[in-house]
Amino acid sequence: MAQPAVMLGLRLPDVDRWSERVIVALGQNPGAFTGPGTNTYLVGTGRERLLLDTGQGLPAYLPVLERALDLAGGVRLREIVLTHSHPDHLGGVRGIRERHGPLRVSKRPLPALDAAIGCEVEAIDDGAVIEVEGATLRAVHTPGHAEDHLCFVLEEERAIFSGDNVLGVGTTVIPAQGGDLGLYLRSLERLLAEAPGVIYPAHGPRIADGVAKLREYLDHRRERERQILAALEAGIERVPEMVREIYAAYPEALHAAAAGSVASHLRKLLREGRVVQRDAEDPLLARWTLR
Ligand SMILES: [Zn+2]
Numbered sequence: 001m002a003q004p005a006v007m008l009g010l011r012l013p014d015v016d017r018w019s020e021r022v023i024v025a026l027g028q029n030p031g032a033f034t035g036p037g038t039n040t041y042l043v044g045t046g047r048e049r050l051l052l053d054t055g056q057g058l059p060a061y062l063p064v065l066e067r068a069l070d071l072a073g074g075v076r077l078r079e080i081v082l083t084h085s086h087p088d089h090l091g092g093v094r095g096i097r098e099r100h101g102p103l104r105v106s107k108r109p110l111p112a113l114d115a116a117i118g119c120e121v122e123a124i125d126d127g128a129v130i131e132v133e134g135a136t137l138r139a140v141h142t143p144g145h146a147e148d149h150l151c152f153v154l155e156e157e158r159a160i161f162s163g164d165n166v167l168g169v170g171t172t173v174i175p176a177q178g179g180d181l182g183l184y185l186r187s188l189e190r191l192l193a194e195a196p197g198v199i200y201p202a203h204g205p206r207i208a209d210g211v212a213k214l215r216e217y218l219d220h221r222r223e224r225e226r227q228i229l230a231a232l233e234a235g236i237e238r239v240p241e242m243v244r245e246i247y248a249a250y251p252e253a254l255h256a257a258a259a260g261s262v263a264s265h266l267r268k269l270l271r272e273g274r275v276v277q278r279d280a281e282d283p284l285l286a287r288w289t290l291r
Helices: 061-071 093-100 111-117 181-193 210-233 239-246 252-271
Strands: 015-019 022-026 039-043 048-052 076-081 104-107 129-132 135-141 150-154 159-163 199-201 275-278 287-290
Touching (some): 015 061, 039 061, 061 093, 210 252, 239 252, 252 275
Parallel strands (some): 048 076, 076 104
Antiparallel strands (some): 039 048, 135 150, 275 287
16 A cells, blocks of 8 residues: 555556566556555565465456466466555455465464455564575564564565565555554664665565665655644644645645645654644544644
């Protein structure tokens, strides 16, 4: 799930080889929140490959996955690994297992949402290492966009599969349900500490300079926080007015998404004890002041 707008109009090939051991197959679910669609990745170099994420479960995806397996040299699937429990990442599990057999599915458990996967889940967590011929994936727990979110370091390339934490287009949404901007920023710092080269995101094209992109993401959020604090300082108390002030240069169609982003910053500041929320529990309706 990503921020809309910037993502519209971007087209990527359905199937593409992004490295010796990484082939991308597009989830066939383009939209405001998924950009060109969810990237699913065939990982490895041998006769059996790992599949990272599964798209939304649209029928059009299965033939695309078929073509990816052909491009890899007529290989088979060995297992499925999921970055997190959002529908555009786990929705394809059922159809893939019907077509390709009862493959093992691994992720960091989140029982409330994992039921939608429709099969048993092998629990993995921070530090777990998953090996497939030609590729070693190391899980990094990166909550913030979703509490169960794992990124995966591809050790052979010092690359990172970033899931929804870093995107090839747009910026990551921090949802009111399960999202946490403070944790998200810490997760970005953790990824930065891995000093990645390439980043393979769950949406949009491959990112060539992972470190530069992570710095850009962190700077962007810090700048936004600075602007929100300045708005509060100027006595602006409500989110819609903050949005009008901070996003004055952006089309109004974006303001709803912007309000969600401002709300995620205010929830972070509230947890840090730096602001006071009054009148309403919904951050979009509340009055906000500096403490
Ligand atoms: Zn997501």
